[in-house]
Amino acid sequence: MPTDSWVNETLYAEWGQRFLVKRELARVKSDFQDIMVFESYTHGRVMVLDGVIQITEMDEFAYQEMIAHVPLLAHGDAKRVLIIGAGDGGVLKRVLQHRTVEKAVMVEIDGEVIRLAKEFMPGIAGDAWTDPRATVIVGDGIDYVRQAEAGSFDVVIVDSTDPIGVGEVLFTDEFYANAARLLSDRGLIVNQCGVPAMQADELRETALRRAKSFPDNWAYVAAVPTYVGGFMTLGWASKDASLRQVPVEEIRRRADVAGVLDTTRYWTPEIHVGAFNLPPYISMHLPR
Numbered sequence: 001m002p003t004d005s006w007v008n009e010t011l012y013a014e015w016g017q018r019f020l021v022k023r024e025l026a027r028v029k030s031d032f033q034d035i036m037v038f039e040s041y042t043h044g045r046v047m048v049l050d051g052v053i054q055i056t057e058m059d060e061f062a063y064q065e066m067i068a069h070v071p072l073l074a075h076g077d078a079k080r081v082l083i084i085g086a087g088d089g090g091v092l093k094r095v096l097q098h099r100t101v102e103k104a105v106m107v108e109i110d111g112e113v114i115r116l117a118k119e120f121m122p123g124i125a126g127d128a129w130t131d132p133r134a135t136v137i138v139g140d141g142i143d144y145v146r147q148a149e150a151g152s153f154d155v156v157i158v159d160s161t162d163p164i165g166v167g168e169v170l171f172t173d174e175f176y177a178n179a180a181r182l183l184s185d186r187g188l189i190v191n192q193c194g195v196p197a198m199q200a201d202e203l204r205e206t207a208l209r210r211a212k213s214f215p216d217n218w219a220y221v222a223a224v225p226t227y228v229g230g231f232m233t234l235g236w237a238s239k240d241a242s243l244r245q246v247p248v249e250e251i252r253r254r255a256d257v258a259g260v261l262d263t264t265r266y267w268t269p270e271i272h273v274g275a276f277n278l279p280p281y282i283s284m285h286l287p288r
């Protein structure tokens with residue numbers, strides 16, 4: 001693609017955002033998806049999977065901080081963390097920032113996403129790839145959760161593509177049932193649930209599925225500029241309803257102990273607590 005041509009996001013057939021390309025860096029057809037990485041004028045480097053913007057250097061912090069810090073600090077004693085998807089490594093980096101974490105296993109289906117992120121967006125994961133607490137597996141998340149030992153993780157983070165193509169299995173009853181089994185007694189799972197103004201079905205349907213395996217079900221919000229359409233939702237399911245009602249001062253104390261307080265650009269203790277307060281246009285899609 002020549003410099004100064006436009007990339008149009010194809011997530012929605014009738015509406016979308018576009019980027020002016022400063023320089024194309026990679027275009028690969030992997031066994032699973034079409035991957036493109038380019039340098040933009042406005043958002044730093046950008047990764048696109050099957051025509052959908054996944055990550056930009058300019059605003060990745062908002063998404064990564066909220067999908068990683070909220071579940072770990074809500075749990076309060078998360079030592080073993082399972083990450084599904086997230087091939088760019090940004091969630092792994094935020095999880096390993098917590099000095100309380102002893103083990104992080106990341107299962108990404110597409111080794112090409114990892115390779116291209118390491119080569120062209122190395123700042124996203126930083127040193128996380130070589131952290132001795134990290135295990136990175138190239139494989140399907142559904143296979144991993146089927147085989148994982150009962151009670152072997154405290155937190156599961158699903159940073160997947162939308163429920164189309166390879167990502168679809170991560171939104172099924174079977175996936176959530178296995179997630180409930182592999183989580184410890186106070187365990188919890190969060191998952192990428194799209195932008196409800198445009199993808200309300202994704203939020204509604206995944207919440208109903210999670211509810212079959214977990215007693216406590218909800219969602220929380222984050223505003224990520226390049227996931228266009230307003231707030232995006234992160235689905236939440238846990239075995240213990242008190243985990244999403246931890247007071248702000250306790251969240252601050254835990255963040256201090258974990259070593260993440262004052263390191264963030266989006267997450268704060270107040271935003272953590274406030275993110276569970278949903279506008280009615282979003283909460284109307286969740287089971288009561």
Ligand code: SAM
Nearest residue numbers: 054085086087108109110140141160161166167
């Ligand atoms: N944070 C960005 C977002 O939400 O758009 C980035 C998402 S991350 C790059 C999504 C990753 O999930 C992709 O690299 C994709 O290959 C991976 N993925 C999709 N289906 C998967 C599966 N069944 N098992 C493991 N990883 C999967």
